[in-house]
Structure formats: structure tokens, C-alpha cells
Amino acid sequence: MTEYVTVGNLQVANELYQFVHAEALPETGLNESKFWADVEGLISDLTPKNHALIEERKMFQKKVDAWHKDHDGYDFQAYQLFLEEIGYIEPKVEDFAIMTENVDDVITMQSGPQLVVPIDNARYAINAANARWGSLYDALYGTDVITEAGGAEKTAAYNPIRGEKVISFAKAFLDQHIPLSASSHKSVTKYVVINGKLEVSLENGETARLLDESKFIGYRGVPGNLEAVLFKNNGLHIEIQIDENDSIGQSDKAGVKDVLIESATSCIMDCEDSVAAVDAEDKTRVYRNWLGLNRGNLTSAFTKNGKEINRTLNPDRSYTGTNGENITLPGRVLMFIRNVGHLMTTNAILNQHGEEIPEGIMDGVFTSLMAKHDVLGNSPFQNSQKASIYIVKPKMHGSKEVAFANELFNRVEDILELPRHTIKIGVMDEERRTTLNLKNCIHEVKDRIVFINTGFLDRTGDEIHTSMEAGPMIRKGEMKSSKWLNGYEKNNVLTGLGTGMKGKAQIGKGMWAMPDLMSEMLAQKGGHLQAGGNTAWVPSPTAATLHALHYHEIDVKKVQSELEKETVNYQTDILQLPVAHNRNWSTEEIQEELDNSAQTLLGYVVRWVDQGVGCSKVPDIKDVALMEDRATLRISSQMLANWLHHGICTKQQIMDTLKRMAKIVDKQNEKDSAYRAMVPNYHESIAFQAACDLVLKGKEQPSGYTEPILHKRRLEAKEKHQVKS
């Protein structure tokens, strides 16, 4: 049972109240009683508006459902007109350009990878904050980018054959982007600095310089005996590390022990898709981690490979510049915090009627309160050089919901005594009504917007749910190449550019959801830059280091300058529903689709409900490990619900499939001592019941979201098993 403290007319969970009182509020310059009184006023003013917006979502869904039921077949013109008439497609605002000020250079000047991390996991969150720099040697050695052919297996001890391949790849990368005036980095025997310029000795006895000398910008050590050489290409840094005594450096002609890559320039500390936080206890843990990141004192102690590790935030990096001046580069990423959306309520605070308050309002207040410590300089580190707070707001439907987020942020700034527009917003374009009205959405926050991003996973879930009554959907694997999705991606970039985002805000692309397929990522994810994205999401620091290589190859600003000339309207494409017209799937194909969705769904849900893990790596039926989160779960559950609704499969088939897949998932988790098997007591397993609900009640879930069922079942599991998170 949650214990509450009465604060004015609010009931605040004791755990949260004590945290705010003792840890979050001190040194913010805020008066505690005024703060709570202001929060109470905010909750009482904005809760009815929040609820009204959720009601409006239901109203639209009802009308869309009814339209499809009334219209056999798909008449595009009629459908478009209908959406306009009901206000689902809004009249477009006049042209405008965003006006956001005080935005960090990472956003306005640099293009680079964006890492996402569940903030409830301190060990991962600190790792993410430190992922600004990554070892290219480690990223290559540890992944499938380097094949195991020819004796290059990943062995427990260092495999010099694999090591050779890694070094060769890294030096070829240097040759491509930091070329020498002659020969190759592979032939360098010494790097030295002479009169502020880099000079290299080659194994043939000759010397060379850089083809473009401006790419050398600094060093560590002394000019004749360097420890590090610093380069800049396309706005991103590369550091060659030299140490002849190091085990790798010893075997290198020039003593090179590693090539460090500026990797994730920014990171999203996530409170949403990747997090399982269902009550005051969980939310306080989330907020405490965020506070620690803003105060610079978050730590995590753990044992890895028999070694005790105490992980802390990395300091900035120092170099000597070419004119002998000191250069300092950030040692950490620029952090955004992703709040939850407008849907859920939380029992961490109850209002004057004893009702749960909207969780998004609570996140807005508290994540900004923690970030005020960064604005005030209450940390040895600095996140924003421009005294800004960066919040990503997900899962908003249409411009009214964005206007609501703006109103919330205005009010929060007033409560926290922050200048107007200190809080910047990243708008996730991941719901259909936002895609169709993106320009209007951006307009509502034109003074604080710093990013738009295609969250194509949630967006796919919303596409399925919105058109549930239109017919059975195409198979999951076909979604990525479907017309609507392509149009959605293009519309996002062109709308961003059309509202003046080039050089002012990020136009982001979505997650690489196959964390172990790095070779494939290297082959494909450059496409995000070619499409005009100046950032794109990666699931791990290693992926960030590898994805950073794309930004050396492609100058996104140039790509964007070309795209800015395009004036295509993609609305017609966006409205092409992914309904399967050719439905002659074989029994095997149908079963394969059911198996695939059921396996990843169960593999994710069982850890969420029983263990409170919000993001997991789950093998699919082909044994490819997939990043699963609430958005991918939304797709799987809505797919199954859609096929069930249209009679492509029966309830019995779904149940048989879930039960069969539960056995496989149990087997996959057999080495986890904390795991609770779902088989044979399906009725006892709260996780299995949650999985069933997600499919069988999927059609009724608001916008097809998974969190109402996940939260309810997790709370039930915590209660039943007396779990402390």
C-alpha cells in the first residue's frame, strides 16, 4: 500500500515527497510550500484539459471505425474528405520558421548518432551519458562487422588475427576521411607535430602530411612524443591514441593502441517506451537517476568479468590545439529526457478528489526540476552550455496535444522560476494525427522546438490500430517498405526543413532494433542520413560508435540543402492504408506470422510484468535478437488483434500459439534464476495473462497502447510477489 503525505489538497506518495524534500528541491532556490501550492494549481488547471484530449482521441477513433464499417472498399477521396470534415486532418497554418533560441551546438551544428537508454537502469544510463566517445577497435572487435572467417573468431583471449582485421578496418577508415598526402595510415611509423602541423614518418623512410591539414586540430602529449592526435571531419572528432607500452600499441608500427570516435552526440534518457515504472516507488527511482545525472553524482557499482567497477560520469577531454592553446571537448553526450505521453495517470500523487493525476504532468514538473540543477550549475559537469532543458514529448496526437504540452511547459517554467522557453521540446512524430498535421504541431511549439523524430515503431502500431476496421493488415515484415511509411518518413523531413529546422533543430530518424546485427546496420543506416536525418537512434554505445562512421561519409547539411528544394506533398501516400488486398496467405504463412508476433510479445512481456524490465533483447523465431519495447509490443499485439478481428486466425489459434511460444520463451530464460516460468500454470502466470489481454483485448486498448495492461498486470505481480523494484 502506498503511504501518502498530505500537502495542501494533494496526497503525495511518501517516497516521492521525501525525495523531493531532501534531494530534489534543495539548492534550486525554490520555496518548498510555494512549490507544492503551485504544483497543486497546475494539476487542478491542466488535468481536465488532459482528460478532454484523451476523450477526443476516443471520439476520433470511434468516427474512423464507423466510417470503415460503413464503407465497403476504400475510396481514397471520400476518406480524405471525411478526415478533413471531422477535423482529423487540420487546416494547415501559414508558412513560418521556427524561432527557438539558446540551443546547444550539438543540435544546431553537429550531425551524429542519438543513443536511447532506459533511465531506470543507472548502470546503462551512466554508460549512455559517457557514450560521447567510443573505441572503434572495441566496437569492431566485439561485433559482426568483422567476420570470423580465416581464423578471426571472437575468442575469450585476444585473437591477433581478428585484431589485425580490426586495425586494418580502422586505418582504412582514417585513410578515407583523414587521408595523408602520400601512402596510408597503415604505413605510418610515427606521428609528430611540427610547427603546429601534423607530420608522419612512413615505413619507406619518407614523411607525409595530411592531404587536408585543417583536419588536424590538436594533440595530447608533447609534439615529438604524442599520446593522442585529434582530428575533426564533418563536425565530428576522431582521436588516434598512441601508447607503445600498451598490449595493442606494442604490436603497431606507430604505437597506435586505439582509434576513439566521437559517437553519440546526444542521448535520450527515457522515461517512456523502454521503461517499466508503474508506481511511486518506480517513478522515484527514475527521478533519482535523472537528478544524479544533472548533479553529476550518479554512480553505479557492479561486478563484471570478476572485476569490481564503480561507474561514474566521464570528465571532459583536454588537448593542446595547433597554436598551443588548450582545447576542451565534451566528455559526455547532450542529454534529453523523454517524458511519458498524455495517456497514463499515476498514483504517485492524488488530487483533491483522491484521483490519480496525469503522469505526463508529473514528469513535466519533476524532470524539469531535476534539470534546473544543471541550469544553475549545481554539478561539476554541464549538460547544456546554453542553460536549456531538453524534453522529448512522445505519443502526441495532433496539434492540440502539442499546444497542451507547450502550456504545460510554460506553467512549469513559471513554477520553477525559469525564463520562458528554457524548456525545449522534441516532438516525436509517432502517431498518425501528428504525421498528418505535423506543420501545425511544430507551429504550436515554434519557440521551443529542437527536434522532430520519426518514431516509426509506435507509428506502425498506431497505423494498425487506427485502421483496425478497414481490413486485415499486411504482414509485419512488409510494413517497413509500405507506401504510408515511406511517405511518413519523407513528410517528416520535408516538413522539418520547410519550417526552417536546418541548422536549428534535429530531424531524427528511428531506432535500429536489431542490436546484434551491426554489420547490417553499417550497411543500411547511412540511408537515414541520405534521407535528410541529422541524427538517428541507436540502441547501444557500440552501435553509436559504428553509426558515427556514417556521419563522416555523408555531410547531412548538404543533403538537407538539396532536399529543401523539394516541394512534394506526401499526404496521399500517408493515407494509403496497409490493408492486405491479396489475402491468399497459406496456413503456414499465417502460423509463421502468429508465431513471430507471439514469441517476441511473450519474451518481452514476461520480463516487463514479472521483473520490471522495460526494454529487452528478445530472439525472434529466426533467432535474431530484437530490441523489444512498448512500441514494438504495440505492433505485435495490434497485428494479432487485427488478424483475430478479421478472422484471419481464430481465438483458439492465438491461444494455442501463445501457449506453444510460452514454452520456448521459458526455455530461453531457463538460466535466469529470477525468472518465473509461464508453463504449465498459464492461469497462475500474471505475465501470460497480460500477453493474452494484450491480444484478445487489443482492439479496445486506447490507440492500441500497451501500457494500461502492462501497468495493471505489473502492479498485480508486485503485489502478489511482494516485489521491491
Ligand SMILES: CC(=O)SCCNC(=O)CCNC(=O)[C@H](O)C(C)(C)COP(=O)(O)OP(=O)(O)OC[C@H]1O[C@@H](n2cnc3c(N)ncnc32)[C@H](O)[C@@H]1OP(=O)(O)O
Ligand atoms: C521505440 C523506441 O522508443 S526505441 C527507444 C527505446 N529503446 C531503447 O532505449 C533501447 C536501449 N537499449 C537497451 O536497453 C539495451 O541495449 C537492450 C535491452 C536492447 C539490450 O541490452 P542487453 O541485452 O543488456 O545488451 P548487451 O548484453 O548486448 O550489452 C550490455 C552492455 O551494453 C551496455 N548498453 C546496452 N545498451 C545500452 C544503452 N542503450 N545505453 C548505454 N549502455 C548500454 C550496457 O551498459 C552493458 O554494458 P556494461 O556491462 O559495461 O554495463
Ligand SMILES: O=CC(=O)O
Ligand atoms: O519511440 C520510438 C518509436 O519508434 O516508437
Ligand SMILES: [Mg+2]
Ligand atoms: Mg515510441
